[in-house]
Amino acid sequence: MKYRIYLILLALFYFLFVWGNLYSQNIRGSRITGQIVEARSGDPIPGANVLLLGTIMGTAADRQGRFIIVSVSPGEYTIMVSAIGYKKEERRIQTVAGEEIHLVFRLEETVLLMDGIAVTANRYQQSLDKLSTSMDIIPAQEITNRNIVSADHVLRYAPGVNTLEGGQVTIRGSSGFNFGMGSRVLVLLNGNPVMTGDNWSINWYAISTSTIKQIEVMKGSGSALYGSSAMGGVINIITEVPENESHIHLRTFTGFYNHPSYKEWRWTDKRNHYEGTSLDISTHLGPISTLISSNYQTTTGYKENDDHQIFNFMTSLGYHFTPNLHFNLMTGYGRNRGGFFVYWKDLNHPYHNGSDPYGYRTRTTIKNTYIYPSLTYVMSQRFFLSVRGRINKGSTVDLKQSKNEKIRPAEEIFRSSSVNTQGVEIQANYQVNPQGILVVGSDLQADQVESIQYSHAEVMKKSYFMQFEQQLWDVFRATFGTRYDWESVRWKDTTEVAVGELSNKFGLNLTLSSGTHFRCSLGEGFRVPAVGERFVSTETGALLVFPNPALQSEKSISSEMGLIQYFSSAMMLDMAVFYTKYDNLIEPQLDVDSGQDVGVRFKNVVKARIRGFELTYRTDWQSQLFSTQFSYTYIDSKDLSPGVEYGAPLKYRSKHTIYLTNDLNFDPFQFGFDIRYLSQIERIDEYHKSYIKDIDKLVPTYAVALRLGYAREHFSLRFLVDNLFQYNYLVSPANMAPPRTGVFQLNIHY
């Protein structure tokens, strides 16, 4: 199967390459060139999006703000230009065969992110206020401003999103806490899944944060376009594209953790610290544009045996065979080596590791190598084709390291897992009529898992998807999508499980006035259990975990209604009400194995519903002098499983979530502060109490962060303080959040 995927990939690339070259010779159209600059300063706006409305054609501006669209058929079009932080602009143009049109756009600044363009919701670029589902965009600037070293950390400020220790992401309460296993949110890197093939967790450490252009967060079920595990939403990390111009960006930081609030909580007298450096170089080697990024971080950790050394390296090569045929090769390597802290010893020793076996410390090494080749071909202004391949090799090794080598063996590997993944996705976008776009595609993926705790497993996935969107009467958009997924798992060469799932989606968007946009959607979702959930046989700390090969897929139906209201060009409100019904949710349950040992087993046990509403308010006072974003998410979850727990709230969910972000800009000085509040989780798994001491000691989250900055054209200096008031809260049950943290950051870019 592995070789079949390689062959399909090669054949498709070859087909597109030859066909693209031949076909491109025959296209004769006009060229649209231009530049996008700031209205106030005249500075270029790199990365601004350019869309030729009514076609599938579009591009992004380069570092000088320049753009070019070729092979445009003669006719009249509307061209739309947008960038995060700027008001979008539309202009009518007339093209003539063989001629070139040059346009200059001067965009005015705004903080209203709704003017952004996202690609995730419908698999093509679209303005946010035209979507039928809730979507948030996190711009690159937020990553730099907050000195984000792992992409999941920035998601903590996205409305309705929360991340737990171990990189687990939940959107609007879709997930509880399961040590990162079996994510109900799909994370993509430029459209390629970055989930591990064994336990379906997220390899955040392998993603270089310095090259992120924007992060798109789609809420609600995305299974109709993205398949399994998108039932809680989709997060798509979009990286910078390599350019034909040279630039260099260096970021370095050093930070320290304050001592714990109480003397008896100290596990070391040393000052804990962390530091890191990233270097990005973009240049061109002849006709090949390249982007190289390397990143190294090291931390002592603020908890016992929680030190880490993280290294990642990424290259992206771009080459235009013809103006319409583009090849990109993205390769990367990431390694995370360090300790393993799952839960505390007890509340009197919250920074001491309770999950290490007595007399040992657990050390973990995670490695990941990926290759993502892609070929995109704009065959005409109505037809676009892309082929994306993915080859991924990951491994995790946990070893027990003796604290006293005289009485115990020095090292012993007790958990390991390696996963090889090969996949290919073909997608075609066809402009059926000036207001209707059809997206069709297919995805094929094979995973091979070799593991101490999961044994040997082979997974084969096939899927076919289709979506059609039609605009009617200029103000009304209807979207219908469907996807069929088939998955087969072979375990230990004997057990074979195959599932087929059909997911549908229906959405509407209505422009009530120029400043009022209504949206609603209804979508089915599902998640096939991860290899880890089905076949795990291991121990985590004092907990035994047993396999359950008979585990079934989780399913959901989610619905949403939302309204975007612009009160002025500097103030907007986004409101949404949502309702999701879950069936067959997979949760770890206390059980007894055949040897009468007590442990946990993943089981389909929970029927549930989550309803709630979300409110996001953004405002920009005095033209970006002072900007505010406020979001509130209310979740009312209910366990509908028959039994004593019927009617109880779902475990590990916060009912109220409030995020407040403020920025004050006195050029060149910047000041900002963030406030995060999450109400105390209402329920935890009772069985955890039998082996994790004081796990029922819970508090709400009150986190305040402060940012001070000084930015000039080629460099910036920042000082950030996290957990300003040294409030002792939890990042996950029995796992303390960092104490007050201070960090200095220097950015140099040319």
Add this chain to the structure above:
Amino acid sequence: MTKNKYMIFVGLILFVVSCHQGLAPLEMLYMNVDFPIPPEGGDPVGVWVPDTTKPVHVALLDPDQLPTIIDSLILDTELDKNGLFLFSSSGLCSIYAVLKIEPIVYLQSLVNPLVLSMNDTLIADGPYEIIDDKILTLSIMTTFSQLDTLGFTSRQNDLELISLPNSFPVEGFDDIQFYYVMYLTRSIDQVLTKNVLIPSDSKKDEDRS
């Protein structure tokens, strides 16, 4: 608008005030535990059986405490040889042992000593914790003794478990305070693999295969 600003201001003040709370240490339970024989710690992980060469040592905390009517008291105590103590590296323990206690009381008023016989069955199956690297805490079911907190001294193949002072009630007098030291030796018949006990012979067989 002024009212809104006032509300925002009050909200921020409340938030900041809330930030001074949060998790705090619980009352420390094991700060002042004194064992009659100071434990030395070590590594208790493994499978242990009673050391048949050494009986359980039992002694009065204060020999002068004996009531005046009692001439002397001999506490004859031993651990049944079939007992098993298992401490896994993942923090779980499993104990099944029978502690035979025979207090022999010599009274001035009686010609023959008074011999009592009681068996205390120790059963534990659950998590254990190690505090200060020399104290074991566990939930252990017993009939007479209090053994939830034990000091330990571990050497290569020996493990000593030291109890806290236990009380023996004598009607009309103060309780007699006594303590045990249980001597265990590493099992050669059984080994611990992934928290599962298997006979050492079958382990060898597995290795051979």
